[in-house]
Amino acid sequence: MARGEDTRKKILDVAQDAVLTKGFDATSIDEIVANAQLTKSGFFYHFRDKNALAHALIERHIQVEDQLFDEVFGRAKDLADDPLQVALIALKLLAELIEDMPNGHPGCIVATAVYQDRLFNPDVREANRRAVLGWRSRFRAMFDAIVEVYPANDAVDLDDLADMVSSVIEGGIVMARAVSEPSITARQIMLLRSYVRLLFSPQLK
Amino acid sequence: MARGEDTRKKILDVAQDAVLTKGFDATSIDEIVANAQLTKSGFFYHFRDKNALAHALIERHIQVEDQLFDEVFGRAKDLADDPLQVALIALKLLAELIEDMPNGHPGCIVATAVYQDRLFNPDVREANRRAVLGWRSRFRAMFDAIVEVYPANDAVDLDDLADMVSSVIEGGIVMARAVSEPSITARQIMLLRSYVRLLFSPQLK
DNA sequence: GGAAAAACCGTACCGGTGGTACTGTACCTT
DNA sequence: AAGGTACAGTACCACCGGTACGGTTTTTCC
Numbered sequence: 001m002a003r004g005e006d007t008r009k010k011i012l013d014v015a016q017d018a019v020l021t022k023g024f025d026a027t028s029i030d031e032i033v034a035n036a037q038l039t040k041s042g043f044f045y046h047f048r049d050k051n052a053l054a055h056a057l058i059e060r061h062i063q064v065e066d067q068l069f070d071e072v073f074g075r076a077k078d079l080a081d082d083p084l085q086v087a088l089i090a091l092k093l094l095a096e097l098i099e100d101m102p103n104g105h106p107g108c109i110v111a112t113a114v115y116q117d118r119l120f121n122p123d124v125r126e127a128n129r130r131a132v133l134g135w136r137s138r139f140r141a142m143f144d145a146i147v148e149v150y151p152a153n154d155a156v157d158l159d160d161l162a163d164m165v166s167s168v169i170e171g172g173i174v175m176a177r178a179v180s181e182p183s184i185t186a187r188q189i190m191l192l193r194s195y196v197r198l199l200f201s202p203q204l205k
Numbered sequence: 206m207a208r209g210e211d212t213r214k215k216i217l218d219v220a221q222d223a224v225l226t227k228g229f230d231a232t233s234i235d236e237i238v239a240n241a242q243l244t245k246s247g248f249f250y251h252f253r254d255k256n257a258l259a260h261a262l263i264e265r266h267i268q269v270e271d272q273l274f275d276e277v278f279g280r281a282k283d284l285a286d287d288p289l290q291v292a293l294i295a296l297k298l299l300a301e302l303i304e305d306m307p308n309g310h311p312g313c314i315v316a317t318a319v320y321q322d323r324l325f326n327p328d329v330r331e332a333n334r335r336a337v338l339g340w341r342s343r344f345r346a347m348f349d350a351i352v353e354v355y356p357a358n359d360a361v362d363l364d365d366l367a368d369m370v371s372s373v374i375e376g377g378i379v380m381a382r383a384v385s386e387p388s389i390t391a392r393q394i395m396l397l398r399s400y401v402r403l404l405f406s407p408q409l410k
Numbered sequence: 411g412g413a414a415a416a417a418c419c420g421t422a423c424c425g426g427t428g429g430t431a432c433t434g435t436a437c438c439t440t
Numbered sequence: 441a442a443g444g445t446a447c448a449g450t451a452c453c454a455c456c457g458g459t460a461c462g463g464t465t466t467t468t469c470c
Contacts, residue, residue, distance in 0.1 A: 004417060004467095023321040025230035028456060040458090042418050050457070114382045115320040116228045132383040154399045160392045163380055167393050168369075171376025175368055177319045178337040187365045188372050194359045195400040209446060233427060245429090247447050255428065412470095419464070430453080438445075 008046045010036045016057055019109070024054060024116050051121040054113060058124060061109040062131040069138060072097065083145035084200050090142070091165075091193040098169075099186035111170050132166060139165045150200040161199075168192045213251045215241045221262055224314070229259060229321055256326040259318060263329060266314040267336040274343060277302065288350035289405050295347070296370075296398040303374075304391035316375050337371060344370045355405040366404075373397045 014035045018027040029050065033043045047053045076090035098105050113128050139162035147158070172185035219240045223232040234255065238248050252258045281295035303310050318333050344367035352363070377390035 007417080023230075025228075025321060029458090030456070039419055041420075044458075045416090045418060110383060111316075111379045112320050114379050115317050116230060128383050129385070132380060154403060156396060156399055157392070160389075160396055163389060164373075164393060164396050167376035167380050167389075168372060169376070170379040171372035171374070174316045174319050174375040174379070175337060175372050178315060178333050180334070184365075184368060184372075187362070188369060191361060191365055191369050191400075194361055195396075195403070198359060198400070198403040212446075234429090235427070244448050246449070249429080250445090250447060414467105414469085416467070417465080420462090422460085424459080425457095427456080428454090431451085433449085433451105435448080436446085438443105440442085440444100 004046075007036070007038060007042065011038075011043060011046060011053075012056060012060060015053055016061075016109075019057065019112065024112055051124060054121070055123045055127055058109055058113055058127045058131070062127070062134070065131075066134065068097070069135075073142070082149070083142070084150055084196075087142050087146060087196055088193055091189055091196065095186040095189040095193070098189065099183060101182075105173050105176065105182070105185050108170055108173055111173065132163075135166045136162045138162075146196075146200050150202060152199055153201070154199060156199065164192060164195075209251075212241070212243060212247065216243075216248060216251060216258075217261060217265060220258055221266075221314075224262065224317065229317060256329060260326070260328045260332055263314055263318055263332045263336070267332070267339070270336075271339065273302070274340075278347070287354070288347070289355055289401075292347050292351060292401055293398055296394055296401065300391040300394040300398070303394065304388060306387075310378050310381065310387070310390050313375055313378055316378065340371045341367045343367075351401075351405050355407060357404055358406070359404060361404065369397060369400075 011032060015027065015032050018031065018035075029040065029043055033040055036043075047056065072093045073086070073090050075093060076086045079089050080086050110128050110131055113124055136159060140158055143158045143161050168188050168191070169185065172188035175188070176182050176184040216237060220232065220237050223236065223240075234245065234248055238245055241248075252261065277298045278291070278295050280298060281291045284294050285291050315333055315336055318329055341364060345363055348363045348366050373393050373396070374390065377393035380393070381387050381389040
C-alpha cells in the first residue's frame with residue numbers, strides 16, 4: 001500500500017512542478033510519466049484521466065495552503081492578543097512568506113484551473129469552489145473578531161473583505177507573472193494590510 | 206484589402222468568444238475555422254500559428270480595455286474637478302460597468318495568457334507585460350494627482366497602489382469564476398475604492 | 411506457503427489537434 | 441496582361457489524450 005502511495009505522490013510532485021511552470025495543458029502525460037519513471041499504464045492506474053489528476057492536484061494544494069494559513073495565524077496569535085494586531089501581524093507574515101519563496105510565489109493552482117476550462121469537469125470546479133469558500137470563512141472569522149473591538153471606519157461587507165484577501169493574493173500572482181516582478185505579490189498584500197489598518201484603526205496617524 | 210481585414214476580424218471575433226468561455230487550449234483551430242466559415246488554409250494565411258492568434262487577441266483586448274478606461278476616466282473628470290473625487294467616481298463607474306456585463310466580466314485575456322504558458326512565446330509575453338505596465342502608469346498618474354492635494358494617511362508606494370487596481374480586478378475575476386458569483390469582481394473594486402477614500406481623505410467619518 | 415489482490419509494464423491502437431506543404435484559383439490592382 | 445492578395449482543397453505528419461488488454465512483479469492476508 002505504501003508503494004502505491006509513493007508512486008501516486010511522485011506523480012503529483014512531478015505534475016505539480018510542471019503545471020506551475022508550464023500550465024496544465026502544456027504538461028503532457030508522457031512527460032509526467034517519463035519524469036516520474038513509470039509507464040503510461042501506471043499513470044492511468046492511479047488516475048482515471050487528466051481531470052482526475054487536476055482534481056488531486058487541487059485537493060492537495062488546498063491542504064498545503066490551509067496548513068500554511070494555520071501556521072501564519074497561529075504564529076500571529078502567539079505574538080498578540082488584540083484581534084486587529086493579530087490580523088496585521090498575520091498579513092505581514094504572509095507577505096514575508098510569499099516574498100521569501102524562490103522564484104516568487106509558485107502560482108496558485110486554483111487560478112490555473114479557473115483559466116483552463118478543465119473546470120468544465122464538475123469535480124474540479126467544485127473542489128475549486130470549496131477552497132475559495134473555505135478561505136472566505138477563515139478570513140471572515142478574522143474580521144469578525146476585529147469588528148467586535150473596533151468598529152469599521154467605512155461601511156463594508158465582511159464577506160467581501162474576506163474575499164479581498166484571496167483576491168489580492170490571486171491578482172498579485174497574476175501581476176507578478178505578467179511583468180516578471182515576483183515581489184509584487186507580497187507588496188500587494190502589504191497594501192491590503194494598510195487598508196485593514198486604516199479601516200479599523202480608531203485613530204489615524 | 207478590406208476583404209482580408211474582414212476575415213481576420215471574423216477569426217478574432219470567433220476565437221475570442223470561444224477562448225473566453227472555454228480557454229485558449231480548449232479552442233481548436235478546426236472549430237474556429239468552422240465558425241468563421243473558412244478553411245484551415247485561410248486561417249494560417251492570416252496567422253502563422255496559434256501563438257500569433259493569441260498575440261493578436263491580446264493586442265486587440267488591450268486596445269479595447271484601454272478605450273474602456275479612457276471613457277470611464279473621461280466621464281469621471283466631467284463629473285468632478287477634485288482629483289480624489291475623480292478617482293472615487295471612476296472606480297464606482299468601473300464597478301458598475303463590470304457589474305452590468307452579462308455573465309459577469311468576460312475574464313481578462315491577460316490572465317488567461319499568464320496561466321497558460323503560451324507566454325513562453327516572447328511576443329505574447331511582451332504584449333502582456335506592456336499592457337500591465339500601461340495600466341500601472343495610467344493609474345499612477347491618477348494617484349499622483351491626488352497626493353498633490355491630499356497627503357496619504359499611510360506610507361504607500363504609488364506604483365504599488367496603481368498596480369493594486371489591476372490586481373484587484375484580476376483577482377476579482379478569478380474569485381468570481383471560482384465560486385460562480387459574477388458580482389464579486391465589482392464588489393472587490395468597491396472595496397478598493399473604500400481603501401482609496403480612507404487613504405486620502407483628510408477627515409475620517 | 412499459497413492465493414489473491416494490488417501495482418504496475420508493454421504494446422498496439424484510435425481520434426483529434428497543431429502544423430506543414432503544395433497546388434489551384436477567384437479577385438483586385440496596376 | 442501580369443502579379444499580388446486572399447483564400448480553397450487535399451494530403452500528410454507528429455504528438456497527445458485515452459482505451460484495451462495481456463503479462464508480470466510485489467505485497468497482503470489467510
